[in-house]
């Protein structure tokens with residue numbers, strides 16, 4: 001059986017594509033990988049999704065899934081291990097199982113970046129984390145540091161004050177990248193301190209993290225800070241490993257698209273953070289998912305028309 005539409009990835013881009021293609025009665029097959037649900041599952045409150053004043057990230061995803069299911073989306077749990085985008089139909093493998101499809105929507109999202117220190121890697125799961133919503137609870141009562149100056153770092157710092165009385169944001173510059181409202185909330189929170197123009201040079205500890213070695217980028221001065229945990233919130237990198245050598249990627253690994261979602265291969269579309277180095281919002285990802293769905297619909301109707309012409313000639 002050849003599917004009309006396979007969607008890889010189940011964040012807002014994939015789910016919006018699923019809702020639209022399901023309403024076309026294409027019965028899309030969504031393959032949900034290890035990071036099912038995407039970054040919204042790791043977010044606390046979403047306050048900027050148009051039409052919804054405030055909703056928890058996981059609840060927004062659950063609601064989109066329910067919506068997509070209602071119109072006939074089918075879900076498959078598993079990680080896609082290989083794709084062949086040039087073959088017709090397009091081939092998608094989940095382990096040894098092969099799925100074939102006329103169109104493919106790639107919405108594999110992005111994953112948290114790490115600083116790249118050997119000591120950081122050593123302590124992942126032992127005091128170093130990139131997910132405050134997942135792990136914050138385990139740091140109850142401990143002094144915590146958050147690295148980063150964007151919305152993720154502010155959101156994490158604010159969230160962590162639920163569990164900890166002392167949260168220190170360590171930022172490499174002297175001004176924040178975060179949106180104004182998030183900056184204001186973090187700066188006004190009495191439990192949050194800021195260390196500016198500073199980077200972490202080493203994570204220190206034994207069985208668990210006990211401190212950080214810091215370096216001021218202004219003075220070059222080294223210092224130590226006692227912490228019970230470190231949260232890294234320095235942005236994300238696109239999940240495009242699977243497509244290397246088959247799709248054009250930019251130097252940071254994002255899928256290069258034309259007209260927002262066209263990958264350069266007929267029938268293959270990219271939507272959401274996997275192809276978005278700039279906007280990275282749930283709302284823009286949903287919009288891209290809709291665009292990919294409409295392109296898939298156009299492609300399928302051309303295939304159907306060509307098929308009809310051929311059968312008339314027979």
Ligand code: NAP
Pocket residue numbers: 045046047048114115147148149150151152153155172173176177178179199233234235236278279280281
């Ligand atoms: P981001 O906006 O790219 O910010 C990353 C931050 O980490 C920047 O302040 C950057 O410093 C710093 N950084 C990057 N590499 C670093 C390194 N190696 N060492 C130390 N610091 C480093 O990423 P984000 O905060 O994850 O946000 C991504 C997107 O998601 C944004 O569009 C944001 O608006 C959105 N978002 C929104 C919400 C919300 O609305 N509630 C929540 C989370 C994310 P520089 O500033 O010096 O570059």
